[in-house]
Amino acid sequence: MTSTNPDLQSVVTDIANEMAQRSDRGEVASYIPELAGVDANQFGLVVIDADGNIAAGGDSEAPFSIQSISKVFTLTLALGMIGDRLWRRVGREPSGNPFNSIVQLERERGVPRNPFINAGAIAVTDVIVSGHQPRESLGEILRFMRFLAQDSSIVIDHAVAASEKRTGYRNTALANYMKSFGVLENPVDFTLGVYFHHCAIAMSCRQLAMAGRYLAHSGTNPSTGFSIVPAERARRINALMLTCGHYDGSGEFAYRVGLPGKSGVGGGILAIAPGKASIAVWAPGLDANGNSHLGRIALEALTRRLGWSIFGV
Structure with missing residues (x-):
């Protein structure tokens, strides 16, 4: 103490x-x-x-x-995995638009403006998912959070994750739009499943x-x-x-x-x-x-x- x-x-x-x-x-x-x-x-x-x-x-x-605060930690993980290659799939500029806006994404050919808007965080999550099953990727994120906080009691609130999945139509649209431009490499359901769950960490x-x-x-x-x-x-x-x-x-x-x-x-x-x-x-x-x-x-x-x-x- x-x-x-x-x-x-x-x-x-x-x-x-x-x-x-x-x-x-x-x-x-x-x-x-x-x-x-x-x-x-x-x-x-x-x-x-x-x-x-x-x-x-x-x-x-x-x-x-914690919702979108988790994006700080998934960004850290993704940079650890592929380094500056990440910036080929997501930008580093402020958006000036709502966090779930699709307008900018359409104008910029599926490349999200930064890793903290929803589209950008979905693209970052896709990096973490690559080469793994969704459950393994989510386990890696949760282990990282527990390690940083030095607290093994941190969990995902599955009720919140399910609630987000049921109502996440805009995020699904964003993910499908990025997939159409090749920004996402994995099945949309895989990436979105991990995204909804890491945002639901309590x-x-x-x-x-x-x-x-x-x-x-x-x-x-x-x-x-x-x-x-x-x-x-x-x-x-x-x-x-x-x-x-x-x-x-x-x-x-x-x-x-x-x-x-x-x-x-x-x-x-x-x-x-x-x-x-x-x-x-x-x-x-x-x-x-x-x-x-x-x-x-x-x-x-x-x-x-x-x-x-x-x-x-």
């Missing part, structure tokens, strides 16, 4: 208390039936600094569906902040000294999180929070303060762009009070 930095804990506790008092909580993701019933009054925040100190507030141990803020530590410390887990990715790759993943991690709300997040981050429609956000900390926040209510409303507000308060914006105080 790690000790806690009292100053950091004080800031986290204050922010959690402030968020508990707010009435503007956003709207839960009703288009995924299993997420529609989540209580929007919940809020959790965990910050893990370079020394392993854990500051936690609110519902920090409650598991939630984690707490503490587990998620633990899993993201390698991105805050040049690709290395500072507690173990184990290198997950080269420093340059960690930097580039962070760059993509900053520019593309919140869909068409990425510019607003960079403007207000000033950290690389990746959101999910389950209400979670993983944020990275390079060299300082890995941060996970969860508030299920979303804003108009599909990002956690109170999560962004809490992170803006955190970076302001601690001076952690990458753009300076």
Whole structure:
């Protein structure tokens, strides 16, 4: 059990208390039936600094569906498998469109704009599926998440995965469209099955902040000294999180929070303060762009009070 930095804990506790008092909580993701019933009054925040100190507030141990935050980790795996060849199948530019838009994909001949919109994450998942059965690929993703978080209890919420599959018509259309251009190599059902399931991984803020530590410390887990990715790759993943991690709300997040981050429609956000900390926040209510409303507000308060914006105080 790690000790806690009292100053950091004080800031986290204050922010959690402030968020508990707010009435503007956003709207839960009703288009995924299993997420529609989540209580929007919940809020959790965990910050893990370079020394392993854990500051936690609110519902920090409650598991939630990480949804698109999983795309950070599948991108890491895919880059480990095929390196920069990945960029022949997916771009690195902000989309400026909703996360499930098909318009841009049509204009750009089936090549997704970046790995964090749905089409891009499906293409990344297809890389991981290649040469394996879907169950094996999904097992590899789950083992990677457990390894990063140092927690074997992390599981997939199969009810959420089934709910996404039943209602995932737009994602199915995106996948079929990419398949028609040869961007996907595997059967669409195989790739989509793995995609829906890795988005349905359930984690707490503490587990998620633990899993993201390698991105805050040049690709290395500072507690173990184990290198997950080269420093340059960690930097580039962070760059993509900053520019593309919140869909068409990425510019607003960079403007207000000033950290690389990746959101999910389950209400979670993983944020990275390079060299300082890995941060996970969860508030299920979303804003108009599909990002956690109170999560962004809490992170803006955190970076302001601690001076952690990458753009300076």
